[in-house]
Amino acid sequence: VLVWQKKKGSKKSSGGGGDGDMLKHENVLQAVLLADSFKTFFRPMTLESPKVLLPLVNIPMINYTLEFLATNGVHEVFVLCCAWAELVEEHLKKSVYNRMMKLTVVNCENSFSEGDALRHIEQMHVLKSDFVLISGDVIANIDLKNVLDQHHARRKEDKLNVMTVVLKRAEPNHRTRGYEDRAVVAIDYDTKQMLAFDSDMESLATEMEVSIINEHPRIEFRHDLINTHIYVCALDVLDLLTENFDWQDLQKHLLKGVLGDFVLGNKIHSHTISGEYAARVQDPKSYHSISKDVIQRWTYPMVPEYNLLTDSSYQVQRHNIYKESKVRLSLSCRITCNTVIGSGSIIGENCVLDQCILGRNVRLSEGCVLRNCYIWDNCTLGKGCRVTLSILATDVVLKDGVTVSPNCLIGSKVVVEAKRTVPEFTRLASRFEPTTEEGEEDDDSEVLRNIEAAEEEGREICGGGNPSLVYAPSLEGEPDDKFEESCLAPKTEFQWAKDDDDDDGDEDEEDEEDYFSGNAMRASTMVGGARSPSNGDRGSFENSGSDSKGKQDVEAKLRFEKEMVETLHRGMKNNLDVDAIVLEAGSLKLTHHAILQEYYAAVFHAFFSLTEPPPKEGKKAETRTLLSLKKLLQSWKPVVAKFAKSTDDQKLMLEGLTVCCERYSAYLELVSFTLDQLYEHEILEEDAALDWEDETQNKEILKRAEEFLTFLKEASEEEDDDED
Numbered sequence: 001v002l003v004w005q006k007k008k009g010s011k012k013s014s015g016g017g018g019d020g021d022m023l024k025h026e027n028v029l030q031a032v033l034l035a036d037s038f039k040t041f042f043r044p045m046t047l048e049s050p051k052v053l054l055p056l057v058n059i060p061m062i063n064y065t066l067e068f069l070a071t072n073g074v075h076e077v078f079v080l081c082c083a084w085a086e087l088v089e090e091h092l093k094k095s096v097y098n099r100m101m102k103l104t105v106v107n108c109e110n111s112f113s114e115g116d117a118l119r120h121i122e123q124m125h126v127l128k129s130d131f132v133l134i135s136g137d138v139i140a141n142i143d144l145k146n147v148l149d150q151h152h153a154r155r156k157e158d159k160l161n162v163m164t165v166v167l168k169r170a171e172p173n174h175r176t177r178g179y180e181d182r183a184v185v186a187i188d189y190d191t192k193q194m195l196a197f198d199s200d201m202e203s204l205a206t207e208m209e210v211s212i213i214n215e216h217p218r219i220e221f222r223h224d225l226i227n228t229h230i231y232v233c234a235l236d237v238l239d240l241l242t243e244n245f246d247w248q249d250l251q252k253h254l255l256k257g258v259l260g261d262f263v264l265g266n267k268i269h270s271h272t273i274s275g276e277y278a279a280r281v282q283d284p285k286s287y288h289s290i291s292k293d294v295i296q297r298w299t300y301p302m303v304p305e306y307n308l309l310t311d312s313s314y315q316v317q318r319h320n321i322y323k324e325s326k327v328r329l330s331l332s333c334r335i336t337c338n339t340v341i342g343s344g345s346i347i348g349e350n351c352v353l354d355q356c357i358l359g360r361n362v363r364l365s366e367g368c369v370l371r372n373c374y375i376w377d378n379c380t381l382g383k384g385c386r387v388t389l390s391i392l393a394t395d396v397v398l399k400d401g402v403t404v405s406p407n408c409l410i411g412s413k414v415v416v417e418a419k420r421t422v423p424e425f426t427r428l429a430s431r432f433e434p435t436t437e438e439g440e441e442d443d444d445s446e447v448l449r450n451i452e453a454a455e456e457e458g459r460e461i462c463g464g465g466n467p468s469l470v471y472a473p474s475l476e477g478e479p480d481d482k483f484e485e486s487c488l489a490p491k492t493e494f495q496w497a498k499d500d501d502d503d504d505g506d507e508d509e510e511d512e513e514d515y516f517s518g519n520a521m522r523a524s525t526m527v528g529g530a531r532s533p534s535n536g537d538r539g540s541f542e543n544s545g546s547d548s549k550g551k552q553d554v555e556a557k558l559r560f561e562k563e564m565v566e567t568l569h570r571g572m573k574n575n576l577d578v579d580a581i582v583l584e585a586g587s588l589k590l591t592h593h594a595i596l597q598e599y600y601a602a603v604f605h606a607f608f609s610l611t612e613p614p615p616k617e618g619k620k621a622e623t624r625t626l627l628s629l630k631k632l633l634q635s636w637k638p639v640v641a642k643f644a645k646s647t648d649d650q651k652l653m654l655e656g657l658t659v660c661c662e663r664y665s666a667y668l669e670l671v672s673f674t675l676d677q678l679y680e681h682e683i684l685e686e687d688a689a690l691d692w693e694d695e696t697q698n699k700e701i702l703k704r705a706e707e708f709l710t711f712l713k714e715a716s717e718e719e720d721d722d723e724d
Contacts, residue, residue, distance in 0.1 A: 028075035031132040036082045040481050041283035044411035044429035044471040045393050050084035052136035057294045058342050058359050063308045064139040066097040072144040076102040080117040096310055113248035115241055122238035133231040140278035147271045151232040163268045166230040168278050175289035178282025179486035185225050187270055189218040194268045197255040228278035283486035295320050295338045336580040354583045371587050389488050407487040417463030425484055427471040450474050489591050560592040564602035582638045600656025607632050608667045617666040626673050633677050641683050650688035658698050671704035686712050
């Protein structure tokens with residue numbers, strides 16, 4: 001145990017873990033921080049650094065967690081490290097939290113799971129009463145006072161209330177959900193006692209004893225909750241872990257084990273936050289989402305200019321642009337929005353930064369284009385490099401003309417030679433050392449063969465004689481970690497398990513399927529009582545019907561439309577730079593893998609919904625409405641013209657207009673005027689409009705477009721007559 005800060009007048013800890021008594025006011029509030037996640041989602045970055053020290057918006061993740069604990073009055077923190085304890089110790093010695101709290105680094109080198117680490121701290125007998133348990137990659141701004149007060153009140157009433165779990169409401173495909181963060185939670189509607197926690201993503205059903213339903217007449221079954229990995233625990237929890245050595249994972253084993261043990265009768269309660277922020281960085285997907293949340297200030301006051309590092313100097317500018325001192329920007333570079341640039345970075349001529357985070361001393365040469373990417377300290381990018389939706393760790397070098405495709409992780413000190421392209425979903429490391437145990441010769445030889453193949457593949461991608469290899473879990477003898485589903489921007493969204501064998505059924509089953517077919521099931525469902533209010537929140541908790549994939553697609557399209565409309569409205573209402581919003585809209589299209597029709601459906605919805613007065617279904621649009629639409633189209637023409645270069649693209653643009661009017665029928669009254677404006681501004685060509693007329697099947701929109709199309713045909717005939 002490494003202890004470097006002691007509170008004045010504090011007495012040396014005595015042995016014994018207590019019997020689970022509540023935390024008394026005269027005692028200091030203690031916390032246990034898990035500095036290891038025991039996952040490989042951030043390989044190859046975590047081959048050379050602990051995950052909690054990886055930068056999130058240029059601040060080590062653990063700093064956000066320590067700030068949260070400090071602001072909530074925690075006096076003593078035990079930091080459990082199963083690897084890289086020396087690096088964590090060195091970082092904490094230099095941090096301001098060393099002066100705010102008593103920090104103890106506990107080296108649990110023989111622990112291989114969360115359960116092992118907590119059993120280690122239990123054997124030390126340093127925890128004296130109820131404590132806060134948290135992961136070192138949690139970002140939160142919640143007030144723990146209510147959680148602690150309610151937990152203490154329940155403990156005073158019944159000593160069997162051993163744990164409180166902090167949950168957050170979020171849709172099943174919410175941006176901050178990690179790949180493994182899927183669960184169905186059963187909660188007593190009145191007491192908030194947790195009755196079941198099923199995190200098995202392959203399970204087709206959540207099982208529950210009939211006796212539980214009899215004892216709890218009103219039960220919520222929720223799939224719209226995220227475990228924030230913030231817990232308030234009695235010492236009894238450590239005793240339970242000691243007695244059950246097979247409990248390794250807190251979520252999969254501890255919660256499920258306590259809730260399923262009817263002999264001891266221990267109880268877990270939930271506390272669902274509202275209007276506050278809490279999320280855990282579990283994988284690259286959640287890393288990407290939470291970074292955006294920090295930049296867009298959802299985590300306030302923990303935002304960049306709060307400067308959680310003692311030597312940081314961020315200041316905020318318009319459009320959520322944050323810069324430290326000593327940043328050099330060329331006059332011709334373009335920065336859109338939601339961008340962070342660390343001290344000492346140099347941005348060359350004609351560079352484009354679109355929603356990126358750059359660490360310190362980053363060098364961008366002329367013509368680099370970066371979109372939705374994370375460039376850590378001391379990286380160097382040559383002329384004309386393009387990086388999209390990827391993470392580059394410290395000291396990476398990309399030479400001239402390198403392209404990094406989306407969803408790549410490039411580890412520290414990797415060098416990519418000029419004109420190379422790093423394929424999508426690639427994970428590159430500069431080196432890798434196997435850690436197989438003695439006596440495993442067969443396994444060793446297989447691992448070595450895998451490493452040789454990975455090095456050969458790395459040389460093909462990076463070129464030159466620089467050491468590099470393509471990382472895969474097989475190099476460590478681990479099963480596939482499904483990186484394509486946990487990367488920054490997965491192409492397929494999570495779907496709940498379906499019973500593929502249950503295709504046929506009787507009439508009752510068909511009726512049940514019809515009942516759910518139009519929409520997803522509500523996030524909150526009551527058993528034996530009225531359904532609790534959910535404000536119309538919907539999730540993807542589908543029945544096993546064959547159309548669930550189609551429903552997921554519809555939800556994805558509507559989410560893209562919502563984000564696009566919000567982005568364009570923000571630009572229009574605040575008179576932001578048009579080119580910056582155009583870049584942001586293009587990035588959204590790329591991030592959501594949206595097709596051109598969906599892009600234009602969202603664009604036209606944004607324009608039409610801002611007209612004053614708005615159009616009304618079945619009534620001719622007022623002159624004021626048309627004039628406001630004309631003004632919008634004039635001012636924001638680049639948003640529409642961005643992808644409408646060829647005849648085929650313009651046909652897709654009109655298909656997007658059709659989709660928009662199919663979703664919002666009141667917009668039909670604006671079709672003819674919109675087509676006329678597109679033609680007048682030379683965004684729409686005659687051939688594209690006439691080809692679209694021949695191909696579209698929507699009679700309503702053709703009826704509205706008839707006047708414009710007739711004008712085109714007559715104008716074409718007049719030109720032919722003039723030529724004759």
